Amino acid sequence: MASQHYIQPDDDDDLDDLSIPGYTHPSLSPAEAQSKGKSRAVPDQLAPPSPLSGNIGSGYRAATKSTVAGVRVETRYTGEETLDEPVTATITRDLLSIYHKLLQVLYPRRTGSGREVLRDWDLWGPLILCLLLGIMLSINAPHSQSLSIFTTVVGIVSVGSLVVTVQAKLLGGRVSFFQALCVLGYCVAPLDIAALIACFVRLVWVRAPIALLAWAWCIWASVNFLDGTKIEQQRILLAVYPLLLFYFILAWMILIL
Amino acid sequence: MAYQSVEADEVTFLPLHPRGYYQPPTPGANASFWNLEYYQKYFDVDTITVATRCYTTLLPLSPSYLSAHLTPSPDLYGPFWTLTTLIFCLYVFSSLASSLTAYLSGAEVDYNFSLLSIAVTLVYSYGLGFPVLLWVVLRYFGVSEWSVVEAVAVWGYGQFVWIPVSILCVIPVPIVRWVLVGAGFGVSGYFLVANVYPVIATAEAKAVRGLVVLVAVLHAALALTFKVLFFSYYIKEIGESARVVLSDS
Numbered sequence: 200m201a202s203q204h205y206i207q208p209d210d211d212d213d214l215d216d217l218s219i220p221g222y223t224h225p226s227l228s229p230a231e232a233q234s235k236g237k238s239r240a241v242p243d244q245l246a247p248p249s250p251l252s253g254n255i256g257s258g259y260r261a262a263t264k265s266t267v268a269g270v271r272v273e274t275r276y277t278g279e280e281t282l283d284e285p286v287t288a289t290i291t292r293d294l295l296s297i298y299h300k301l302l303q304v305l306y307p308r309r310t311g312s313g314r315e316v317l318r319d320w321d322l323w324g325p326l327i328l329c330l331l332l333g334i335m336l337s338i339n340a341p342h343s344q345s346l347s348i349f350t351t352v353v354g355i356v357s358v359g360s361l362v363v364t365v366q367a368k369l370l371g372g373r374v375s376f377f378q379a380l381c382v383l384g385y386c387v388a389p390l391d392i393a394a395l396i397a398c399f400v401r402l403v404w405v406r407a408p409i410a411l412l413a414w415a416w417c418i419w420a421s422v423n424f425l426d427g428t429k430i431e432q433q434r435i436l437l438a439v440y441p442l443l444l445f446y447f448i449l450a451w452m453i454l455i456l
Numbered sequence: 457m458a459y460q461s462v463e464a465d466e467v468t469f470l471p472l473h474p475r476g477y478y479q480p481p482t483p484g485a486n487a488s489f490w491n492l493e494y495y496q497k498y499f500d501v502d503t504i505t506v507a508t509r510c511y512t513t514l515l516p517l518s519p520s521y522l523s524a525h526l527t528p529s530p531d532l533y534g535p536f537w538t539l540t541t542l543i544f545c546l547y548v549f550s551s552l553a554s555s556l557t558a559y560l561s562g563a564e565v566d567y568n569f570s571l572l573s574i575a576v577t578l579v580y581s582y583g584l585g586f587p588v589l590l591w592v593v594l595r596y597f598g599v600s601e602w603s604v605v606e607a608v609a610v611w612g613y614g615q616f617v618w619i620p621v622s623i624l625c626v627i628p629v630p631i632v633r634w635v636l637v638g639a640g641f642g643v644s645g646y647f648l649v650a651n652v653y654p655v656i657a658t659a660e661a662k663a664v665r666g667l668v669v670l671v672a673v674l675h676a677a678l679a680l681t682f683k684v685l686f687f688s689y690y691i692k693e694i695g696e697s698a699r700v701v702l703s704d705s
Binding site for chain 1: 492495496499501502503504506533537540541544548551555567569570572573
């Protein structure tokens, strides 16, 4: 239920800001609320952490969604005071989370705790992977084309993920938009590995099988994810086909550069 | 008097879906133009439907050749992904052809990345922009039974034949490439004209039928552009050494 409060008639003259329903305390704007654990603990009267749901043993708590002043706000709380920790601890925690998600996407474990990791989507990991791919592909290109290659790669990865996500939703899949973007971005990781190898190996007969293998790995990882979105069986190929195209064009660029 | 719910209230009169379950009202029924759900009704297809519609464009004698076979409703999935696949095929196979001819003649390979953006602009503007333009013009002349989605679907599915043509055009023999492009132009052009002419003919002014000539001319221009940009670009430069190599073997 949204945290709405009905105005009692005798509160009409009350000018106290904090009792106006939906008022957002200045220290908790929606933008801050979405950054994981970097704000102070949530003030009591606004969005009390709702009862936990099922993440046994992990440090994460389920994101609580509420409607504050008509705006949907997602609050995540890592369970500790994070304002006073050293910067290295903050960065390490984020990097570790990226690493866990990467592992879950590339080498999914069947046990329950692994899958929960993907619920906390973030877009830093896909951004880093996409930029790495663009850099690796444009380093070895002829000087006049390297900028356009970088632009093309970044453009293809971002627009491609967007288009595939929208397509999956249009075909009737039950998938959260940003979570799908996040997973599809992480699925580009095998191509990063292939591009790294291709930086050093010039022989076509070695690059082709490696690029093909990386392509197959990407497809397998993303199909694993799409299987959970409950698209009808006779349409699943329609949802997978854009992925085939999207990762193939990236693998092709790795191969020919 | 409280309302007593009767068992008859539980019975719905929704039609039984062919797959055997009651289907709730379509989700996109009340969505506005800016909602994602509004477009869901154009993606209500199965894999087998899209595949059938694609290869039917190659068979002029099939009974479902005309756009009447787009019942119950045309879809946007097929046209969009056919065009996108076409772009990728054009780019991938033309760079394959260039590396093949370079390998055959021992020359250095130079990949032209601007070809990809040219392909994107060309294919999307012809496959998506031109049918919308044609629909607007026909609307002006009073043809109102043809929806813009049908127009885009006809054009999108009609370009399907260029995909096998671009695969086969890797063969570095010039005459083969011209024949293939000609055949592609014929098949897709005939599909377009056969689907568009009945619609154009329903307009009141007879002069509007001249529009079908415009369709054919534009399609010929597209075929020529494909040939020059993607299917002959590399053979022209290395033509001499390739001929030498071929005559030796």
